[in-house]
Amino acid sequence: MVVPLYLQREGFMPRKVDDFGDGGAFPEIHIAQYPLDMGKNRSAKPGLKILPVSVDAHGNVAYDAIVRQDENSNKIVYSQHKDIIPKILKNEEGEDDMDEDEELQKEIEQTTQETKAALEKVVKVRLSAAQPKNVPQHNSESKYIKYKPSQQSAAFNSGANERIIRMVEMPVDPLEPPKFKHKRVPRASGSPPVPVMHSPPRPVTVKDQQDWKILPCISNWKNPKGYTIPLDKRLATDGRGLQDVQINDNFAKLSEALYVAEQKAREAVAMRSKVQKEMMMKEKERKEQELRALAQKARSLRTGTAVAPPPSSMATPMDDMDTGGDYDTVRERQNDAPPKESREDREGRLKRDKVRDEWRRKRERERRLEAKDAAMGKKSKIARDRDRDISEKIALGGADVGNGKGGGEVMYDQRLFNQEKGLDSGFATDDQCQEPVGPNNSSCWERFNRGSYTTTLTRPLKRKPLTRA
Amino acid sequence: MEYKGIKSIAEIPKQGNARGQEPAAPSNALALPGPESSRDQEKGVSQNALVVGPSLQSRGKNEGGVPGKSTAVIPASSSSSSRNFSTSAIIERIPSRWPRPEWHAPWKNYRVISGHLGWVRSIAFDPSNTWFCTGSADRTIKIWDVASGRLKYTLTGHIEQIRGLAVSQRHTYMFSAGDDKQVKCWDLEQNKVIRSYHGHLSGVYCLALHPTIDLLLTGGRDSVCRVWDIRTKMQAFALAGHDNTVCSVFTRPTDPQVVTGSHDSTIKFWDLRYGKTMTTLTHHKKSVRALARHPTEHSFASASAENIKKFSLPRGEFLHNMLSQQKTIINAMAINEDGVMVTGGDNGSLWFWDWKSGHNFQQAQTIVQPGSLDSEAAIYAASFDLTGSRLITCEADKTIKMWKQDENATPETHPVNFKPPKDIRRF
Numbered sequence: 001m002v003v004p005l006y007l008q009r010e011g012f013m014p015r016k017v018d019d020f021g022d023g024g025a026f027p028e029i030h031i032a033q034y035p036l037d038m039g040k041n042r043s044a045k046p047g048l049k050i051l052p053v054s055v056d057a058h059g060n061v062a063y064d065a066i067v068r069q070d071e072n073s074n075k076i077v078y079s080q081h082k083d084i085i086p087k088i089l090k091n092e093e094g095e096d097d098m099d100e101d102e103e104l105q106k107e108i109e110q111t112t113q114e115t116k117a118a119l120e121k122v123v124k125v126r127l128s129a130a131q132p133k134n135v136p137q138h139n140s141e142s143k144y145i146k147y148k149p150s151q152q153s154a155a156f157n158s159g160a161n162e163r164i165i166r167m168v169e170m171p172v173d174p175l176e177p178p179k180f181k182h183k184r185v186p187r188a189s190g191s192p193p194v195p196v197m198h199s200p201p202r203p204v205t206v207k208d209q210q211d212w213k214i215l216p217c218i219s220n221w222k223n224p225k226g227y228t229i230p231l232d233k234r235l236a237t238d239g240r241g242l243q244d245v246q247i248n249d250n251f252a253k254l255s256e257a258l259y260v261a262e263q264k265a266r267e268a269v270a271m272r273s274k275v276q277k278e279m280m281m282k283e284k285e286r287k288e289q290e291l292r293a294l295a296q297k298a299r300s301l302r303t304g305t306a307v308a309p310p311p312s313s314m315a316t317p318m319d320d321m322d323t324g325g326d327y328d329t330v331r332e333r334q335n336d337a338p339p340k341e342s343r344e345d346r347e348g349r350l351k352r353d354k355v356r357d358e359w360r361r362k363r364e365r366e367r368r369l370e371a372k373d374a375a376m377g378k379k380s381k382i383a384r385d386r387d388r389d390i391s392e393k394i395a396l397g398g399a400d401v402g403n404g405k406g407g408g409e410v411m412y413d414q415r416l417f418n419q420e421k422g423l424d425s426g427f428a429t430d431d432q433c434q435e436p437v438g439p440n441n442s443s444c445w446e447r448f449n450r451g452s453y454t455t456t457l458t459r460p461l462k463r464k465p466l467t468r469a
Numbered sequence: 470m471e472y473k474g475i476k477s478i479a480e481i482p483k484q485g486n487a488r489g490q491e492p493a494a495p496s497n498a499l500a501l502p503g504p505e506s507s508r509d510q511e512k513g514v515s516q517n518a519l520v521v522g523p524s525l526q527s528r529g530k531n532e533g534g535v536p537g538k539s540t541a542v543i544p545a546s547s548s549s550s551s552r553n554f555s556t557s558a559i560i561e562r563i564p565s566r567w568p569r570p571e572w573h574a575p576w577k578n579y580r581v582i583s584g585h586l587g588w589v590r591s592i593a594f595d596p597s598n599t600w601f602c603t604g605s606a607d608r609t610i611k612i613w614d615v616a617s618g619r620l621k622y623t624l625t626g627h628i629e630q631i632r633g634l635a636v637s638q639r640h641t642y643m644f645s646a647g648d649d650k651q652v653k654c655w656d657l658e659q660n661k662v663i664r665s666y667h668g669h670l671s672g673v674y675c676l677a678l679h680p681t682i683d684l685l686l687t688g689g690r691d692s693v694c695r696v697w698d699i700r701t702k703m704q705a706f707a708l709a710g711h712d713n714t715v716c717s718v719f720t721r722p723t724d725p726q727v728v729t730g731s732h733d734s735t736i737k738f739w740d741l742r743y744g745k746t747m748t749t750l751t752h753h754k755k756s757v758r759a760l761a762r763h764p765t766e767h768s769f770a771s772a773s774a775e776n777i778k779k780f781s782l783p784r785g786e787f788l789h790n791m792l793s794q795q796k797t798i799i800n801a802m803a804i805n806e807d808g809v810m811v812t813g814g815d816n817g818s819l820w821f822w823d824w825k826s827g828h829n830f831q832q833a834q835t836i837v838q839p840g841s842l843d844s845e846a847a848i849y850a851a852s853f854d855l856t857g858s859r860l861i862t863c864e865a866d867k868t869i870k871m872w873k874q875d876e877n878a879t880p881e882t883h884p885v886n887f888k889p890p891k892d893i894r895r896f
Contacts, residue, residue, distance in 0.1 A: 076738075076748040076784055084752075086789030086890075088568055089768065089781055108722040112681045115726065118742040119684070119705045123698050126705075181667060191710055194735075194749045197787070201754055 064195070072192050079195045130178060142168040303342055565889035570823035573809050574874040575831045575883055576860060582618045582869040583838060584611060589863035590849045591676075593634035593643070598855040603863055604631030604645055610655075615854060618871065626662050627651060633676030633687065642699070646687050648672035654685075654699065666697045668704045677718045679726065684741075686727060688715030694729050696741065706744035710737055717760040719769070724783065728769065730757030736771055738785055748785045752778055759802035761810065763824065770824075772799035772812055779827070791827040792890055795820050801851040803860065813848030813862055819872075828887050841866035 003021040004012050014020055014033055025033040034040045051069070056062045064079035148162040157163060215237050218229055373379065379387070385398070390409060393399040400409040587606030594601045600621060602612045610631060612622040629649035636643050636657075643655040652673055654664035671690035678685055684705070688694040694708040694715050713732035720727055725738035725747050734756055738747040755774040762769040767782040770791075777791040777799065797814035804810045808824035821831040837846050847865040854861070860872040 075746065078748075078750070078785075078787070083787055086787075088566070089766075089788055104723075108681065111723045111726070115741045116682055119682070119696075119698065122705050123701060123703045126703050127701060187709070191746055191749070194751055197750070197752045198754050 067192070067195055070192055072194070075191075077194055078197055084197055138169045138172065140169065140171075142166050302345060565891075567889040568826045569889075570826040570828035570830065570885055570887050571808060572880045572883075572885055573807065573821070573823060573830055574876070574878045576811075576821055576833065576872045577875050578833075578835075578870050578872050580618050580871040581838060582613060582871070583867060584620050585609070585867045585869075587630070587867060588847075588849060588865045589867060589869055590630055590632050591634040591645075592850045592852045592861060592863050592869075593636045594852060594854055595636050596638045596855070601852075601854070601861060602634055602636070602643060603850075603869055604634045604647070605867075606630040608647075610634065610643075610645055613869070615859070618869075622660060624655065624660060626653060629672070632672070632674050635676050635678045635685075637678055637699075638680070639683070640699075644676055644678065644685055646673035646676045646689075650689075652676070652685070652687050652697070664699070664702050666695075666702055666704070668695055668697075668707075674714060674716045675718045677720050677727075679720045680722050684720075686718050686720060688718045688729055688731075690714045692731065692733075694718055694727065694739070696727075696744070706741070708737075708739050708744055708746075710746045710749075711735065713756070716756065716758050717771075719760050719762050721762065721782070725785070728760060728762075730760045730771055732756035732758075734773065736760070736780075736785075750780065750785055750787070752787055755798075758798065758800055759812070761802040761804045763804050764806050770802060770804070770810060772802045774798045777802075777812060777822075789827060791822055791829065793820075793829040800847065800849050801862070803851045803853050805853050805857040807857060809857075811851055811853075811860055813851045815847045817846030817848060817864070819848060819851075819862065826887070828885070830885060835862070835864060835866075835870060837864075837866040838868050 001018050001021075003019070003023065009026060009029060012019075012026075012029060013031060014026060014029065014035075017035070017037055020026075020033070020035040024035045051065055054062045054065050064077065067077050067079050143166070145165045145167060146162055147165055149156065152161050153159075218234055218237065220234075223229075370380065370383070374383070385393075388396075390399065394410060585603065585605040585607055587608075589603050589605045591604040592601060594615075598615060600612050600614055602610055604610050604627075608625065608627045608629060608631065610624040610627075611620055612624070613620055627645065627647045627649060628651070629647050631645050631647040633646040634643065641657045642663075643657055644652065645655065646652045650669045650672060652666040652669065653662045654666070655661065656663045666685065666687070669687065669689050669691060673687045673689035675688045676685070677687075683699040685697040685699050686694055687697070692709070692711045692713055692715060694711075695704050696706040696708065697703070698705050708727065708729070711729065711731040711733055712735075715729050715731045717730040718727065724740065726741045727739040728736060729739065730736045734751070734753045736750040736753070736757055738750075739745070740747050750771075753771065753773040753776065757771050757773045759772040760769060761772075762782075768779055768788065769782060770777055770779045774797065776794060779788040779791070780786060781788055795812060795814055795818060797816045797818055799812045799814050801813040802810065804824060810822040810824050811819060812822070813819050817835040817837070819833040819835060820829050821833070822829050835846055835848060837843060845866045848862050849865060850863040852861055853859065858873065862870045862872065864870060
């Protein structure tokens with residue numbers, strides 16, 4: 001075959017090896033060319049083919065030839081638009097019925113016979129496989145095999161280079177039924193795909209997608225890989241957001257009722273205490289009046305009659321120096337009131353006055369002496385203890401602790417007690433020290449001691465750290 | 470106009486082509502009854518064809534185009550001179566050729582039978598129509614009297630829910646299949662299990678008996694329909710090809726002898742001689758949970774969650790959709806000899822259809838028995854008795870409900886409000 005010359009190759013299609021002559025591919029001809037059969041994909045399956053475009057009986061291009069290949073050629077495949085269009089099937093009830101029935105019966109019978117025959121064949125094969133008639137003879141002669149392992153040394157096989165192995169067939173019970181009911185059958189390749197005769201599924205609307213959204217399952221008990229999952233994801237499947245939590249009105253009613261009851265109780269208590277106080281005052285007044293009346297009576301008796309025992313209600317001069325003066329004045333006033341005073345009264349009075357004067361002088365003497373001592377630097381024990389600072393007292397060990405924590409002379413800083421933090425608190429976790437330090441508060445300690453001593457110290461500063469859930 | 474039953478789709482006259490038009494004309498011929506009829510009137514030829522449904526509009530002798538689009542193209546040819554053109558109507562109104570539905574009396578619930586302790590999942594009738602049996606999620610099969618509704622027997626033996634039941638017409642056997650992979654053959658004279666068919670790898674969801682040969686067909690979650698020889702308990706075939714659970718099966722005396730519907734939304738026809746698929750119908754979008762064969766015509770209906778479709782039988786051509794959508798998962802379907810089809814859904818809706826036209830004439834809702842939740846209203850199985858006058862539904866509120874037609878209803882009291890479908894687009 002003569003290869004056309006250059007520029008004269010219009011319409012020339014080199015397909016066979018001879019078309020190339022002794023040259024190579026033609027660059028100006030734009031088809032796949034395999035000169036000397038080079039470059040052809042020969043490893044492809046021999047069954048692979050390109051279907052040519054075919055035309056059916058009426059001259060229409062058969063686009064469904066690709067679907068009717070291979071196995072589908074003897075099957076009914078629907079691929080046309082007319083297979084989707086709705087149609088109505090109308091049966092005619094006419095004279096043809098009897099014939100049709102007979103035909104139908106014949107057809108049924110024929111089908112039945114054929115199917116039965118086919119099925120019986122299949123079933124027979126299976127049944128006979130299950131019940132073997134011919135027992136396969138197994139020869140009980142043993143075979144000997146000389147085996148030379150690849151690893152040979154003194155360690156393996158106790159130094160021997162080869163082994164002799166005896167193979168015998170295991171005896172099989174010929175009448176034993178098959179042990180396994182399930183046979184593994186390789187899956188037959190499925191039939192070739194068939195055109196889909198419906199419109200593609202409608203796209204899912206956003207609302208549908210959200211309705212059907214399923215949250216991933218996070219167990220409340222197990223976490224085998226130890227993932228750290230944020231709290232909102234852990235609670236997502238609880239359904240907490242789905243329900244509206246409605247708080248019953250009764251809660252509000254309860255708290256209001258409690259508030260009202262508390263108010264009422266307070267009022268009642270206040271009223272009661274007021275009333276009680278008033279009563280007590282009245283009692284006191286009454287008692288005092290009685291006493292006064294008694295005293296009056298006694299005095300009047302004493303002054304009125306000669307024989308009258310001195311009432312022991314006369315206060316002794318030993319008690320209550322400070323109010324002695326008062327008592328004197330009261331007594332003076334009372335002395336003014338009765339016109340006469342008996343002799344015993346006057347004597348008693350003078351005696352008492354004398355005793356009082358003595359005591360007064362004694363006291364003054366003491367004070368003068370003390371003052372003299374203090375000017376010199378000598379202090380008495382009592383004076384010294386009174387003037388000591390509390391820290392000196394603690395240092396000397398003479399401070400009164402009271403009942404342990406707080407109270408008494410010594411008051412302990414409450415922050416020292418009941419500390420769970422210990423070293424865990426780290427350094428400078430004190431929130432109070434986080435205020436900016438300014439001209440007025442130069443140190444925590446000063447700020448701390450600014451206010452009233454008791455309020456800051458005795459308020460327990462218990463701050464528990466956040467525990468991990 | 471006489472229309473004969475179809476023999477094959479290839480016989481549709483290519484009248485469009487006779488005028489030398491484009492290859493898309495055969496579909497036009499199907500879609501347009503109007504111009505064809507007018508043509509026929511002129512020619513006086515009786516058509517031997519499928520009648521096409523909707524009155525899609527007259528584009529007739531024009532340049533083809535897309536079927537189903539109503540355009541304002543008015544045929545200019547003289548053959549349409551018999552028609553009037555009104556200036557106000559751009560679209561010609563031709564009466565729809567869709568068959569008018571027959572009037573059926575509405576159905577009412579007249580008896581509720583409670584006795585099961587779990588969902589009632591399956592039902593089968595005795596060929597003598599005196600009793601029926603129901604299988605339930607409480608692992609028992611109960612046999613009830615049809616006339617009185619009283620319990621006759623309770624059979625135990627399954628370990629899990631019983632999903633399929635069938636009573637043989639030629640022997641005194643009953644067959645049951647359940648989620649526990651067991652398929653049992655019960656002898657009804659002794660009320661005992663006499664045979665077990667071993668081989669399913671997962672739960673068995675549907676069961677059917679062959680009408681003429683002693684064969685049992687079961688389909689289940691292992692996506693395979695197994696064909697068992699009843700007597701020898703051997704599995705003759707495993708009809709493999711589905712990708713997902715086989716949930717419905719029925720059988721016929723002639724080819725295709727087995728039709729299965731599956732959760733992969735396909736319906737397959739099987740050739741029992743070789744155990745191979747004959748056809749695969751992919752018209753549904755969701756799983757085909759129920760199949761029902763018409764007792765006399767050569768057609769069947771398949772139900773899935775989006776649509777109920779009718780197909781013709783020897784070749785499986787798609788006929789049409791039912792005219793309304795129940796919009797729920799349909800679990801059960803049954804057909805009467807009077808042409809009443811009933812479908813039961815997962816939400817308790819029980820819709821009654823006229824078979825011929827696809828018109829839905831009644832939408833009933835089951836009422837749960839007191840004590841059940843309102844959501845426990847699914848219908849899992851439905852079956853007409855052998856006369857077709859009583860319907861029995863098996864439900865999720867553990868009751869069995871019996872329905873019959875209302876005797877006092879007349880076409881005047883319950884008129885049919887039927888509107889022929891204008892534009893069929895629901896592929």
